[in-house]
Amino acid sequence: MTAYDEIAEAEANEECRAWLLKVLGAKEEIVAFVSSRRPGCPKGEFDGYLTGSFNFCISVCFDDGGPKAIIRFPKPGHTLTARREEKVKSEVQVLAYLRERTKLPVPRVTSWGLTDESPRNFGPFIIMDRIDGTSLATLLKQPVQSEEDDVILRDDIDDAKLDYVYEQLAEITIELSRLDFDAIGAIAKNSDTNKWLATGRPFTYNMNEMAVTVSNYPVDAFPAAPFRTTREYLEYQSDENLTHLRVQRNLASGPENAKRRYIARHRFRQLIPKYCIDNNGPFKLFCDDLQPLNMLANPETLKIHGILDWEFTHAMPAQFSYDPPWWLILKGPDMWLENYSIEEFLARYEPRLEQFLRALERVEARSPPTEPKLSTQMRESWESGRFWFDYGIRKSMDVDDIYWGALYREGDDVLNEEQQREMEEFVEKKMKDVKAYDEECKKRGL
Numbered sequence: 001m002t003a004y005d006e007i008a009e010a011e012a013n014e015e016c017r018a019w020l021l022k023v024l025g026a027k028e029e030i031v032a033f034v035s036s037r038r039p040g041c042p043k044g045e046f047d048g049y050l051t052g053s054f055n056f057c058i059s060v061c062f063d064d065g066g067p068k069a070i071i072r073f074p075k076p077g078h079t080l081t082a083r084r085e086e087k088v089k090s091e092v093q094v095l096a097y098l099r100e101r102t103k104l105p106v107p108r109v110t111s112w113g114l115t116d117e118s119p120r121n122f123g124p125f126i127i128m129d130r131i132d133g134t135s136l137a138t139l140l141k142q143p144v145q146s147e148e149d150d151v152i153l154r155d156d157i158d159d160a161k162l163d164y165v166y167e168q169l170a171e172i173t174i175e176l177s178r179l180d181f182d183a184i185g186a187i188a189k190n191s192d193t194n195k196w197l198a199t200g201r202p203f204t205y206n207m208n209e210m211a212v213t214v215s216n217y218p219v220d221a222f223p224a225a226p227f228r229t230t231r232e233y234l235e236y237q238s239d240e241n242l243t244h245l246r247v248q249r250n251l252a253s254g255p256e257n258a259k260r261r262y263i264a265r266h267r268f269r270q271l272i273p274k275y276c277i278d279n280n281g282p283f284k285l286f287c288d289d290l291q292p293l294n295m296l297a298n299p300e301t302l303k304i305h306g307i308l309d310w311e312f313t314h315a316m317p318a319q320f321s322y323d324p325p326w327w328l329i330l331k332g333p334d335m336w337l338e339n340y341s342i343e344e345f346l347a348r349y350e351p352r353l354e355q356f357l358r359a360l361e362r363v364e365a366r367s368p369p370t371e372p373k374l375s376t377q378m379r380e381s382w383e384s385g386r387f388w389f390d391y392g393i394r395k396s397m398d399v400d401d402i403y404w405g406a407l408y409r410e411g412d413d414v415l416n417e418e419q420q421r422e423m424e425e426f427v428e429k430k431m432k433d434v435k436a437y438d439e440e441c442k443k444r445g446l
Contacts, residue, residue: 004397005248006446007437008215015077020056023073023122024049027058033119034060034071037111037127042066054079054208054311059130068130069110073123074311080211080219083203085114087311088124090186090200094285094313095128097187097196102175105306107131131306133296137330140165140292150339151293153329153352161302162352166359168304172290173325173360174367177374180282181315184233185226187285198226198283198315205288205312206394210240214248230279230317231272237393238269244396249437251430258427263413264403268393271407275389278318286316288394291327320394322377323387328352333391334398337405353382 023030027046035044042064050057050070057072074084098106107128114124140162142154181187186200201223210217221243227233245251245265252258289309296306326332329348336345360375381387385407392402415423 003250003253005214005250005437006441007444008213010444010446011215012077012212016075019076019122022120023056023058026120026122029119030058030071030122031060034058034069034127035062038062038064038066038069040064044069051075052309068132070107070128070130072126072128073118076123078212080203080208082219083208083211085124086186086200086203087208088112088114088126090203091311091313092126093186093188094310096189097179097285098310101179101196104172104175105131105304106310107306107308131296131308133306134299136165136292136295136297136302136304139297139299139302141330150331150335152331153348159355162355163359165297165302165304166356167363169292169325170356170360170363172304172307173321174363174374176285176287176290177321178370179285181285182281182283183226183228184230184283184315184317185223186314201225202227202314202316203312204314204394206237206240206396208312210244210396214244217247218243226315228280230281230283230319231276233317234272234276234393235269238265238272241265241268241393241396241399249433252427252434255427255431258430259423260404261400262423262426263415264400264408266419267403267407267412268389268399271389275319275384275386277322277386282318283315284318284321285313286320287313291325292330293327317390319381319386320390322374323381323390324353324378325356326387326391328356333388333406334395334401337401338398342405 027049031044031046035041038044042062044060044062047059047061047068049059054074055072056075057070060069060071062069074087076084079087092109092112095106095109098104099108109126109128111127112125115121118125137151140153140157142150142152144151181196181198183198185198185202187196187198188200189196190199203222207219207222211219211222221240223236227236242265245261252261287310289312290307294307294309295304296308297304329352333345333349336342336348357375357378360378361373364370364373364375381390388402388406392399392407395402
């Protein structure tokens with residue numbers, strides 16, 4: 001994984017800490033606000049808080065005997081401030097769509113609003129019923145000694161139990177793969193026709209990461225409208241990765257590292273014609289962060305009863321939905337390539353992939369038929385290498401490790417004279433950027 005821009009990270013964390021102090025200082029006011037949004041306005045009581053990568057939640061219990069509530073705010077500094085309202089609107093629409101069109105156990109939204117409706121203008125918010133439970137990742141992971149240890153699927157897990165989990169995950173995957181749209185972007189319900197359409201610009205997990213972890217990332221380069229073809233979107237995503245290469249000053253540890261990153265990102269763009277499929281759609285609802293970490297399950301039965309965190313969910317190229325899940329062994333492939341090797345990843349992942357695909361086939365056998373079957377599409381994605389292309393192109397921080405670890409073939413790094421000249425100019429500039437960055441870090445005490 002690419003090193004984060006410590007300057008951007010420090011500024012983001014400082015902004016978030018200042019905001020959190022204000023929110024915690026107003027928790028009783030927030031509890032009263034949540035109560036006022038509940039039918040009958042029952043008396044509420046503070047019941048703790050939860051924090052994640054992008055959001056901060058306050059839990060409220062009531063004296064009316066009803067379910068607890070969560071009020072969820074996107075955290076400034078960890079979510080692009082200019083897009084917080086857009087992110088909340090988009091997630092509310094996705095949750096409404098999923099509750100209307102699927103049987104997935106997603107949270108019930110009881111109220112939501114924008115910054116000017118929130119207590120002390122803390123930001124846009126979602127109030128939803130609280131779903132209690134244990135993270136599925138916690139139930140499946142290898143026992144750890146500390147929170148710093150890797151979250152990895154335990155080696156001694158019972159195959160029958162994992163089969164049961166994988167069948168549930170296969171049902172979820174199939175249900176999502178059947179949700180079609182005619183464009184790539186944020187979805188919303190048309191109030192006149194009651195039809196669900198992808199009418200908004202996408203604001204993805206990767207876009208947010210670029211905006212808040214890279215100093216001076218040009219957020220005005222983010223898309224302003226939906227995309228109509230898969231190739232158009234993949235070319236945009238490739239441009240996003242190339243922009244990241246250009247603007248993050250500490251992106252290279254030295255000249256050779258800079259060359260490797262330059263080659264990897266330019267090669268990814270050249271691979272688009274090879275891996276682009278279903279160019280004109282239909283497009284599928286896709287959540288980049290759908291994984292066991294965000295699923296709640298019964299510790300005794302492993303029955304999944306809650307799927308959380310649908311932010312950054314959009315209609316996306318169908319090929320993303322046709323890829324095998326990256327989270328089958330909990331730890332993502334980018335982390336394996338960074339800290340271990342592709343051989344170690346494959347040794348763990350491929351047996352579980354085959355186990356998941358068999359579970360998927362069992363679910364397909366008792367489900368309404370679709371052609372081609374999702375299991376067939378996933379096998380093709382894995383065998384062709386499209387799994388790696390799709391995973392890498394939407395992860396600017398990891399695209400280089402993915403290319404060199406999984407997609408590089410001997411001779412792919414041979415450049416013509418013009419490309420070589422451009423790369424040398426890039427390396428020279430990047431080394432100046434690194435020097436300026438290091439000097440600024442020293443001044444800031446980082």
